[in-house]
Amino acid sequence: MGFVFFAFYRYLFIDKTRPKWMPASERIGNLRKEGGMLMASGNISRLTLQRLPTYLSYLRNLPEDSPPNISAAAIAAGLGLGEVQVRKDIASVSNVGKPKTGYPVSALIQDLEHFLGYGVCNRAVLVGVGNLGLALLSYSGFAEYGLHIIAAFDVNHALIGSRINQKPVLPVEQLSSFCRESGVQLGILTVPACAAQSCCNALAQGGVRAVWSFAPVHLQAPPGVLVQRENMASSLALLSYHLKTQSGSLKESETNSLAAEKKIGGKSNG
Amino acid sequence: MGFVFFAFYRYLFIDKTRPKWMPASERIGNLRKEGGMLMASGNISRLTLQRLPTYLSYLRNLPEDSPPNISAAAIAAGLGLGEVQVRKDIASVSNVGKPKTGYPVSALIQDLEHFLGYGVCNRAVLVGVGNLGLALLSYSGFAEYGLHIIAAFDVNHALIGSRINQKPVLPVEQLSSFCRESGVQLGILTVPACAAQSCCNALAQGGVRAVWSFAPVHLQAPPGVLVQRENMASSLALLSYHLKTQSGSLKESETNSLAAEKKIGGKSNG
DNA sequence: TCGTTTTTGTGAATGTTTTCACAAACTTTT
DNA sequence: AAAAGTTTGTGAAAACATTCACAAAAACGA
Numbered sequence: 342m343g344f345v346f347f348a349f350y351r352y353l354f355i356d357k358t359r360p361k362w363m364p365a366s367e368r369i370g371n372l373r374k375e376g377g378m379l380m381a382s383g384n385i386s387r388l389t390l391q392r393l394p395t396y397l398s399y400l401r402n403l404p405e406d407s408p409p410n411i412s413a414a415a416i417a418a419g420l421g422l423g424e425v426q427v428r429k430d431i432a433s434v435s436n437v438g439k440p441k442t443g444y445p446v447s448a449l450i451q452d453l454e455h456f457l458g459y460g461v462c463n464r465a466v467l468v469g470v471g472n473l474g475l476a477l478l479s480y481s482g483f484a485e486y487g488l489h490i491i492a493a494f495d496v497n498h499a500l501i502g503s504r505i506n507q508k509p510v511l512p513v514e515q516l517s518s519f520c521r522e523s524g525v526q527l528g529i530l531t532v533p534a535c536a537a538q539s540c541c542n543a544l545a546q547g548g549v550r551a552v553w554s555f556a557p558v559h560l561q562a563p564p565g566v567l568v569q570r571e572n573m574a575s576s577l578a579l580l581s582y583h584l585k586t587q588s589g590s591l592k593e594s595e596t597n598s599l600a601a602e603k604k605i606g607g608k609s610n611g
Numbered sequence: 612m613g614f615v616f617f618a619f620y621r622y623l624f625i626d627k628t629r630p631k632w633m634p635a636s637e638r639i640g641n642l643r644k645e646g647g648m649l650m651a652s653g654n655i656s657r658l659t660l661q662r663l664p665t666y667l668s669y670l671r672n673l674p675e676d677s678p679p680n681i682s683a684a685a686i687a688a689g690l691g692l693g694e695v696q697v698r699k700d701i702a703s704v705s706n707v708g709k710p711k712t713g714y715p716v717s718a719l720i721q722d723l724e725h726f727l728g729y730g731v732c733n734r735a736v737l738v739g740v741g742n743l744g745l746a747l748l749s750y751s752g753f754a755e756y757g758l759h760i761i762a763a764f765d766v767n768h769a770l771i772g773s774r775i776n777q778k779p780v781l782p783v784e785q786l787s788s789f790c791r792e793s794g795v796q797l798g799i800l801t802v803p804a805c806a807a808q809s810c811c812n813a814l815a816q817g818g819v820r821a822v823w824s825f826a827p828v829h830l831q832a833p834p835g836v837l838v839q840r841e842n843m844a845s846s847l848a849l850l851s852y853h854l855k856t857q858s859g860s861l862k863e864s865e866t867n868s869l870a871a872e873k874k875i876g877g878k879s880n881g
Numbered sequence: 882t883c884g885t886t887t888t889t890g891t892g893a894a895t896g897t898t899t900t901c902a903c904a905a906a907c908t909t910t911t
Numbered sequence: 912a913a914a915a916g917t918t919t920g921t922g923a924a925a926a927c928a929t930t931c932a933c934a935a936a937a938a939c940g941a
Contacts, residue, residue: 388928390852394844398827402804412888420829425890425930432890440889440936457848458855476746486847526854534672550857551850557668559690567853569846574664576839577756578727580821582660583837584796585728587820658898682918695900695920702920710906710919882941889936900925910915 389430394486395420396431397453400446412443459487464525466549468540469532470495470510473555477531478505488527492519516540520547530554541568659700664756665690666701667723670716682713729757734795736819738810739802740765740780743825747801748775758797762789786810790817800824811838 399419400411413431417424431438435452438444454460465483467474470493477483478493493505494513501512511519519525528544530537530552537556544552545566552568554560562568669689670681683701687694701708705722708714724730735753737744740763747753748763763775764783771782781789789795798814800807800822807826814822815836822838824830832838 385852386928387849390848391842391845394848395829395842398844399829402828414888423930426928428888428890429929438889439938441887441938443888456852458851461855463851463854472746472749476742479742483847486844487851488847527850551853553846553850558672559665559669565857567850567857569850571843571846572661572665573841574668574756575661576823576841577753577758578660578664579657580797580823580837580839581728581733581757582655582726583821584733585731587835587837656898684918693900696898698918698920699899708919709908711908711917713918884939884941886939887937889934891932891934893931893933895930896928898925898927901923902921903923904919904921906917906919908915908917911913 385433389433392422392426392430393434393453393457396427397450397457397459400450400453403446407446409446410443411446411449413438415443454487457487459485461487463488463527464523465490465527465529466516466520466525466544467493467508467529467531468495468513468516468544469530469536470497470500470505471531471533474529474531475505477529478508481506490529491523491525494519513540513543516543517547520544520549525549527551527553530556532556534558655703659703662692662696662700663704663723663727666697667720667727667729670720670723673716677716679717680713680715681719683708685713727757729755731757733758733797734793735760735797735799736786736790736795736814737763737778737799737801738765738783738786738814739800739806740767740770740775741801741803744799744801745775747799748778751776760799761793761795764789783810783813786813787817790814790819795819797821797823800826802826804828 396416399416403411413428414424416422417427420427428438431444431449434456435444435449437448437452465488467478467490470478474493474495478490483490490508493508493510494516495501495510496513500510503510520528525547526549528541528549528551530540530544532540534556537554537558538560541552541554541560541562545563550566552560552562552566554568554570555573556570557572557574560568560570666686669686673681683698684694686692687697690697698708701714701719704726705714705719707718707722735758737748737760740748744763744765748760753760760778763778763780764786765771765780766783770780773780790798795817796819798811798819798821800810800814802810804826807824807828808830811822811824811830811832815833820836822830822832822836824838824840825843826840827842827844830838830840
């Protein structure tokens with residue numbers, strides 16, 4: 342599954358006077374030591390951040406009998422990415438790589454999980470128990486990403502009071518207060534487009550600071566609240582355009598959001 | 612909903628000798644006349660292509676009583692994008708814009724639909740009738756994007772033979788032959804990760820040229836077959852990172868895949 | 882111990898996308 | 912009819928991301 346999204350930006354803080362080769366203990370990728378803990382040095386590009394969970398997933402799903410170390414080249418080959426890109430991405434969250442040896446898999450997994458915040462439990466609510474809401478509620482894999490849906494909300498009285506995958510369905514009127522009282526940090530919006538903005542407002546009012554919206558509309562949110570719109574239409578556009586333009590069977594390798602190619606050609610095959 | 616993805620690339624064919632101001636009849640945005648029809652001149656960037664459905668959706672959902680014309684500035688404000696970006700994006704698929712007037716909404720909608728291929732009927736099959744598969748099968752809004760799911764496939768004998776939202780569920784063994792016989796162009800993969808590659812192979816063997824995969828694995832596909840991976844983990848990564856880093860309530864405007872900001876800051880608030 | 886080999890990490894170069902600045906064109910007003 | 916005021920469209924500049932080329936480090940072997 343792929344996503345797209347954002348955060349606010351600030352200017353890169355690059356020290357251009359820094360010598361090319363500092364001792365490794367001082368310049369550790371994009372990381373720096375701070376109170377004994379490795380911290381990201383403040384800037385990760387959106388595209389890198391989007392690739393990180395893919396690395397994590399790849400590493401987690403490596404066969405049991407794989408060697409304890411893995412090279413950037415192996416990861417790159419497995420995911421269809423550039424070798425240097427993998428190294429740069431990893432360097433921005435970890436410093437466990439060792440020349441000649443590669444990366445110790447378990448340590449790298451830990452660093453990725455730590456950086457992505459998958460270790461912490463993010464409490465979430467889901468709003469809109471329709472088809473998609475039901476599917477997401479029933480999916481138990483979110484825990485792998487540190488995401489825990491603790492309740493669902495809907496307007497449908499037939500659903501209110503029931504439990505889906507052990508999560509209670511509550512009336513949408515209680516959305517704000519529930520979020521505030523339970524310290525919910527993230528809201529998942531699977532409501533119809535027309536209801537999305539008001540639900541988003543309710544979430545924001547309840548102190549929720551991140552909204553994952555599946556509604557096909559642009560939402561306004563107060564400062565401090567991040568709205569991530571999952572845009573299936575964009576995916577379909579790419580597929581549809583491919584079908585429209587590459588009607589003959591042109592050569593084409595696998596492509597996805599992670600790959601490096603950039604242009605979507607119109608007619609030539611070379 | 613947001614997406615990410617790809618196509619193969621070719622080199623930009625920019626005529627740097629072209630004078631700055633050609634007559635409008637010859638240089639029409641990124642378009643050119645070809646047999647009387649406007650054709651995209653071969654190059655649309657992936658990011659532009661991903662934004663196009665958002666414009667389309669925004670225009671379609673404009674209130675009934677809106678004026679017949681709209682300006683790039685209005686669209687930009689409504690979607691939280693840059694004004695010039697909107698103009699450039701639109702220029703790559705349409706030439707209905709007029710100075711001082713803006714864009715006639717209905718004509719622009721038509722151009723977007725035509726470019727995105729939403730007019731044509733893309734026949735699709737869905738493989739894997741689990742939670743997510745069920746949700747997508749039940750969703751009737753895909754027709755809006757020119758997508759028509761005509762059948763579903765699964766291994767579960769309890770499901771085979773039934774109908775979901777009027778679509779028959781067939782045994783996965785028939786996947787290849789069904790696709791070939793019915794001229795299916797697109798396959799939607801909502802199977803578990805372990806089954807994804809084999810289903811993808813079956814689709815490719817059946818002549819399917821575009822695969823929309825929700826499985827969290829990298830798929831290999833033969834040349835000519837485009838694999839678009841919908842990556843929910845990437846979306847969650849961005850949200851999770853936001854929660855982790857902006858723990859205090861820092862100023863933050865809405866952000867999504869379409870917005871213009873680029874860097875995801877780590878600590879400063881400006 | 883020292884050289885060889887492999888692999889990481891990164892500065893610089895290259896390529897892509899967005900933003901800026903402004904010419905052209907259309908509409909309206911005088 | 913001409914001038915004024917908007918709004919489009921785009922070349923050039925800036926910002927951003929990827930790839931290249933190579934220095935440094937670790938492992939291994941002689």
